[in-house]
Amino acid sequence: xxxxxxxxxxxxxxxxxxxxxxxxxxxxxxxxxxxxxxxxxxxxxxxxxxxxxxxxxxxxxxxxxxxxxxxxxxxxxxxxxxxxxxxxxxxxxxxxxxxxxxxxxxxxxxxxxxxxxxxxxxxxxxxxxxxxxxxxxxxxxxxxxxxxxxxxxxxxxxxxxxxxxxxxxxxxxxxxxxxxxxxxxxxxxxxxxxxxxxxxxxxxxxxxxxxxxxxxxxxxxxxxxxxxxxxxxxxxxxxxxxxxxxxxxxxxxxxxxxxxxxxxxxxxxxxxxxxxxxxxxxxxxxxxxxxxxxxxxxxxxxxx
Amino acid sequence: xxxxxxxxxxxxxxxxxxxxxxxxxxxxxxxxxxxxxxxxxxxxxxxxxxxxxxxxxxxxxxxxxxxxxxxxxxxxxxxxxxxxxxxxxxxxxxxxxxxxxxxxxxxxxxxxxxxxxxxxxxxxxxxxxxxxxxxxxxxxxxxxxxxxxxxxxxxxxxxxxxxxxxxxxxxxxxxxxxxxxxxxxxxxxxxxxxxxxxxxxxxxxxxxxxxxxxxxxxxxxxxxxxxxxxxxxx
Numbered sequence: 001x002x003x004x005x006x007x008x009x010x011x012x013x014x015x016x017x018x019x020x021x022x023x024x025x026x027x028x029x030x031x032x033x034x035x036x037x038x039x040x041x042x043x044x045x046x047x048x049x050x051x052x053x054x055x056x057x058x059x060x061x062x063x064x065x066x067x068x069x070x071x072x073x074x075x076x077x078x079x080x081x082x083x084x085x086x087x088x089x090x091x092x093x094x095x096x097x098x099x100x101x102x103x104x105x106x107x108x109x110x111x112x113x114x115x116x117x118x119x120x121x122x123x124x125x126x127x128x129x130x131x132x133x134x135x136x137x138x139x140x141x142x143x144x145x146x147x148x149x150x151x152x153x154x155x156x157x158x159x160x161x162x163x164x165x166x167x168x169x170x171x172x173x174x175x176x177x178x179x180x181x182x183x184x185x186x187x188x189x190x191x192x193x194x195x196x197x198x199x200x201x202x203x204x205x206x207x208x209x210x211x212x213x214x215x216x217x218x219x220x221x222x223x224x225x226x227x228x229x230x231x232x233x234x235x236x237x238x239x240x241x242x243x244x245x246x247x248x249x250x251x252x253x254x255x256x257x258x259x260x261x262x263x264x265x266x267x268x269x270x271x272x273x274x275x276x277x278x279x280x281x282x283x284x285x286x287x288x289x290x291x292x293x294x295x296x297x298x299x300x301x302x303x304x
Numbered sequence: 305x306x307x308x309x310x311x312x313x314x315x316x317x318x319x320x321x322x323x324x325x326x327x328x329x330x331x332x333x334x335x336x337x338x339x340x341x342x343x344x345x346x347x348x349x350x351x352x353x354x355x356x357x358x359x360x361x362x363x364x365x366x367x368x369x370x371x372x373x374x375x376x377x378x379x380x381x382x383x384x385x386x387x388x389x390x391x392x393x394x395x396x397x398x399x400x401x402x403x404x405x406x407x408x409x410x411x412x413x414x415x416x417x418x419x420x421x422x423x424x425x426x427x428x429x430x431x432x433x434x435x436x437x438x439x440x441x442x443x444x445x446x447x448x449x450x451x452x453x454x455x456x457x458x459x460x461x462x463x464x465x466x467x468x469x470x471x472x473x474x475x476x477x478x479x480x481x482x483x484x485x486x487x488x489x490x491x492x493x494x495x496x497x498x499x500x501x502x503x504x505x506x507x508x509x510x511x512x513x514x515x516x517x518x519x520x521x522x523x524x525x526x527x528x529x530x531x532x533x534x535x536x537x538x
Contacts, residue, residue, distance in 0.1 A: 054386060054535075077389035088384030090376065092319040093312060104308040107389025 003030040005065060005151060005182045006051060012059035013046045020046045022206035023060065028199075033173070033183040035193040037292065038203035044186045045085060047203070048155050051184065052082050065151060078107035081149035085156050087140040091129035095120055095139055098128060099146070108147025118142045119168065134165040141169060145176060152176060154185045158192060170196065190288040200288075202295045209295035214288075221286030221294065223260035225267065228279030229253050239270040252280075260285065305390045309398025317372065317402060327368040327406060331359040335414035339421050349423040350479055350503045354496050356414040358475040361439035361495070362468045365407035369400060369447025370464050373532075375457040382534045392534075400444050407440055424503065431502035431510065438517035439495050445524035446491075452531030467491065475499070478513065481506035488516040 006028035013021040021043040028034040038044050049055045050062055053069035053076060062069055067076055089098060095115060103110045115121050118138040123131060131139065141157060154173070158166045173183060173196060187193055193200060194214065201211040210217055222243060228251055229235065235247040243257025257263045264283055271278050318324050335356040342348055376382050376399065385395045419425060426432045446467055454463045471492035477483055478496025487493050494516030501507045 052387060054383070073386075074389065074391060077387075082387040084380070084384065084387065086380045086383075088380035088382075090312070090316050090379055090381045092316050097312065097315070101308055101312045102388065104305055105385060105388040105390045105395075 004028070005030050006034075006184065007063045008047075008051070008060070009062075010060035011047065011050060011057055011062060013043070013050055013055065014058040019058075020206055021050075021203075024201075024203065024206070024208050026201045026208060026211055028182060028184060030182050031177070031180050032198040033177055033185060033196050035197035035200040036184065036186045036203065037190070037193055037200060037288075038209075039296065041205075042203040043206045044203055045155060048153060048184070048186060052080070052153055078147075079150050081106075081108070081144040081146065081152045083140050083144035083152075083154045083157055085159075087136055089128045089136065089139070092127055094125050094127050095131065096124040098139065099143065102143045102146055106143070106146060108149060110146050114142040114146050115139075117145075118172065134161050137161055138165060138168070141172060145172065148176075148179070148181070150181060152181055152183045154183060156186055156188065158187065158189065166192075190292055194288045202292060204295055210291055217291055218286050218288065221291050222256040222258055223283070223285045224290075225255040225257065225260070225263060225281075225283045227253055227281040230276055230278075233276070239266050241266060305394050306398045306401060309385075309390065309395065310401040313372070313399045314402035316376075317368070317406075320375075323368070323371060323375075326371075327364050327403075328410070331363040331410055332414070334359050334363075335410075336417060339414075339418045339423075342421065342423075349418065350500050350505060351476070353415060353418055353423060353503060354475050354479040354499045355472070356418065357411050357435065357439060357499055358472050358492060358495065360407050360411040360414065361443045362471045362492075364410045365403055365440055365443030366447045366450075366468060366471070367460065367464045368403050368406070369444055370450045370454060371457050371460040372399065372403065373448060373451035374454045374460050377451070377533065377536055378456060380536070386534055396448065400448075403447075404440050404444065407443065408436065411436060426502040427504045428502045428507070431498050431507075434514060435495050435498035435502065435517075438498070438514070438521065442491065442495070442517060442521045442524060445521050445528055448532055449524050449528040449530075452528065452533055455536075471495070479505070481509060483509060485512065488512055491516075491520045494520070 004027050008024060008026050011021055011024040012019060024043070024047060036044050036047060050057050051064055051069055053073040056070045064076060065079060069076055099110065099115060113121070115124055118141060120135060120138055120142065123135060128136065137157065137160065144152060144154070158169050161169065177183060185193070185196065197214050199213045200217065202209045235245065235253060238245060241255055241257065241263045242259045243255045243263050246254045248254065255263060260283060317327060338352045338355050342352055382395070386392070450463055450467065454460050470490055474490035474492025475496035477487050477490060478493040479500040481497060481500055483493060483497065494513040497509050497513035501510050
């Protein structure tokens with residue numbers, strides 16, 4: 001039974017005359033991590049702020065946990081944790097004071113030591129203005145997960161973090177997912193989305209360019225084989241492959257194929273028979289990076 | 305929630321030395337200065353208490369509310385608070401509460417200093433109470449509205465000047481009574497009249513004065529609803 005936690009239909013958002021989001025549809029199911037990707041200005045944060053109830057949509061409908069996030073903000077708050085792109089910390093409070101304040105104003109009482117969980121226990125009594133950028137971001141995450149909300153919004157949670165802090169953030173997010181929390185994430189790091197997301201949408205100029213389950217989105221893109229063709233050979237000498245073959249001026253051959261394993265087998269058997277060495281051979285499934293680039297160049301890909 | 309927000313705001317106010325000095329020391333120093341200028345002439349005390357109270361409403365309440373809200377918005381603290389469970393009204397009340405208490409405490413301390421220095425007690429204390437409640441309410445409402453058109457905390461020193469001076473000048477117009485009705489359109493006039501009346505001045509215009517304070521508070525509240533912003537990027 002897959003329960004829909006967020007349902008967005010034909011969402012439109014405007015800043016004055018500028019339509020930042022121009023008709024976006026997607027849904028988020030309970031317990032999954034949904035990644036909202038796109039370049040700067042694609043409409044990610046605007047969409048997030050609408051889901052968080054911070055702005056009213058210009059058009060379309062948005063339901064979060066069955067409620068209207070803008071009009072029924074109060075009813076949603078104790079059930080949702082929000083990490084904005086900017087932390088919004090007053091510089092002169094300490095980490096401990098901020099956690100205490102947030103325990104009251106978020107409507108979600110602390111059930112554990114969140115500072116301990118994010119390795120900030122030793123910085124408890126330091127004023128926020130004296131914390132490093134990474135420590136502030138961790139404090140921000142600590143507040144968002146305070147009291148274990150059932151739905152968590154993370155807007156670029158790891159931007160500016162060092163690799164170790166990023167790992168710690170991923171660890172916390174995975175822990176929450178294992179406990180059944182639903183997470184909506186935006187990020188510029190595609191490998192982050194690839195390692196965490198179950199499903200995703202890539203926005204481009206205010207529209208959904210690609211959406212679906214991560215595995216389906218990746219499968220919808222052709223895999224790639226590439227190698228250096230031995231000098232004396234012409235590309236016509238290659239065996240019959242199911243994918244498209246491109247011969248680059250550099251001498252490198254690229255094959256885009258939906259049948260990576262079969263084409264590899266044919267290619268390697270042929271090279272073995274002919275006694276050829278194919279130089280710098282590479283074979284890989286499409287990465288989110290590939291999907292992202294084809295989305296930006298305007299080709300619509302929709303995976304079921 | 306209001307208490308937690310208020311305690312946090314009080315800490316923020318007191319930990320920022322410039323803001324704290326401006327909010328607490330400046331009106332205190334001005335108030336003491338006015339009191340010391342009195343050389344025992346009885347009639348002048350009404351003017352002194354009027355100035356002391358208007359500095360408390362104008363400086364401690366109005367300017368501090370404007371500066372604090374603008375600084376919290378700049379820090380994106382207001383935006384963060386809106387991701388919490390507190391309603392907009394609760395957030396505002398929490399942030400205004402310590403400023404209100406500070407303003408009232410300041411007014412009481414200054415009046416105490418004047419009385420100790422020889423000023424008479426108010427003959428109509430209930431009018432003083434009306435002036436205190438009205439002055440603080442007007443200072444808060446105008447501060448919320450002014451912060452809406454103030455981009456940074458530093459700019460608050462400029463954007464608060466017109467209303468602050470109108471408050472002081474109006475108060476001086478009103479304090480001796482016998483004011484032409486249109487002068488009640490100046491924001492401080494009603495407060496000045498009420499304070500003057502509390503210290504034995506003419507009471508015939510008290511109703512008009514209270515109406516002026518209530519009217520200005522209503523106008524400031526309406527402007528706040530129109531202009532106040534939670535997010536610096538609108």
